[in-house]
Amino acid sequence: MPIPFQPLVIRFGRLGDTLLLQPLLRRLHARYGAPCTLLAAGGYALDLYRGQPDVADVIALRSHHRPLSLSLEQWRAIAALRRMRHVPVYVCEPQPRSLERIRLLLKLAGIPDRHCVYLNDIPLAPGGHWIEHLLQLADSTPPAFADRFAKAASTTSPVPAFVVSAAERADCDRWLAARGLAGHPLVLLQPANKRTMRWHGVRKASDDDKSWPLENWAGVVAAIRIQLPQARVLLCGSPAEYGYLETIRAAMAQPDVEVVARELPLPRMRALLAMAHSMISVDTGPAHLAAAMGCPLVVMFGSVSPSHWRPRSQVPDAVQVLGGPPASTRVDAITPEQVIDAWHALPLRAAENRVL
Incomplete structure (x- = not known):
């Protein structure tokens, strides 16, 4: 058995990109006998992998495109990398500009x-x-490292999986109780994606292939309330998307619909997805997290192929995919009736099947 090495994994992507690294991190942990170090962009990498068994440490860069002369953060990362000159390095970055910075x-x-x-x-x-x-x-x-590890093959799951700590679950339970949501089936909606917001406001729907009309979301919520009158519907997203989500909530004119975008740090979101009734989402990072946490999911694709990016779940039939090439290239080609039918087809989430 080769001596353990702690591999270094590098990816400068967004939440969904970073989340999809999890099966690779698990495989490398098994191959090299030690959890990985992850060099990533954005503070969410810290929250996503803190306390996860396949990651020993996260180096998070919030300004990886800034000139080195102006970035003390990058020089600190270089100092940390110098201590890893003896380990295997896995560069998972496909974007040329980011790859150029990683090579430097x-x-x-x-x-x-x-x-x-x-x-x-x-x-x-x-x-x-x-x-x-x-x-x-x-x-x-x-x-x-070929002489020591080329034959160190390992078979591990190709499905992302994350652990919810007792502290994260307790925090989520306190939040639900304070919000008056405890004891209700919780249906989560994720209408926004990384392209939705720009510095000057909401991107035009015609310029966003993942934008779904407000009246469609309202129709889906009305159907959910008929099927589950005791449910609470939560509009999820980033704090920057709060105003956009409030516009959707107001347009629905439905009771028991709340915007929680300012109250969902990633560890709480992970715990919430581990016990929620279901999620309906456009193709975006939180949809992948929902699937990883075993949350029954309807996900709508725009111009990106589901064959490359379909969220994966350990729960059979827990992900219903709509749209995407070749069927369509815009989310607004999907009807509310299709989404409602797909939601009805999701498996019922029993308490014993929740990911804890």
Whole structure:
């Protein structure tokens, strides 16, 4: 058995991109005998992987595109990378601009290229899922470590999974009680995506392939209330999306619909998804988190192919996918009736099947 190494994994993506690394991190943990270090962009990487068994440490860069001369944060990251010059490095970044910055950081840290493998060197199979692409990378070995680890193969699950700590569950329970939501079935709606908000306000619907009309959301909520009159409907999103979500809530003119976008730090969101009745979402990061937490999910795709990005769940039939090529290239081509039918088809979430 080779001696344990703590692999370094690098990805400068958004929430969904960072979340989809989890099966790769699990595979590398199994192959090398030690949890990974993750170098990522954004503070959500810290919240997402804190306390998770396959990650020992997270180095989070909030300004990875800033010039090095102006970024003390990046120089601190370089100093941390210098202490990892002996470990295998897995670069999962597909974007050329970010990849150029990563190569510079690795060079300044003195990490030889023989210690690294790059996702861009592995072709994505036609119709292949992004997680399989990442697992192909995880099964490859940097040249410098081939003599010790090339045969250290491992079979692990291709489905993301996250642990909810007792503290996170207790925090969520207190929040639900304070909000008067405890004891009610909770149906979560995720109308916004990373393209929705711009510095000057909400992006025009015609310029956003994942924008679904307000009247469609209202129709879905009305159907949910007929099916589950005791349910509470929660509009989820980032704090920056609060005003947009309030517009949707006001347009619905429905009772028991609340905007909680300012009250859902990622650990609480994870705990909430581990016990919620269901979620209806456009294709975005929280949809992947919902599937990973076993939450029954209806997800609507725009121009991005579901074959590459379909959220994965350990619960059979817990994800219903609508839209996406070749069926359509815009979410607004999906009707409320299709969404309601898909929601009705979701498996009932029994208490014993919740992810805790």
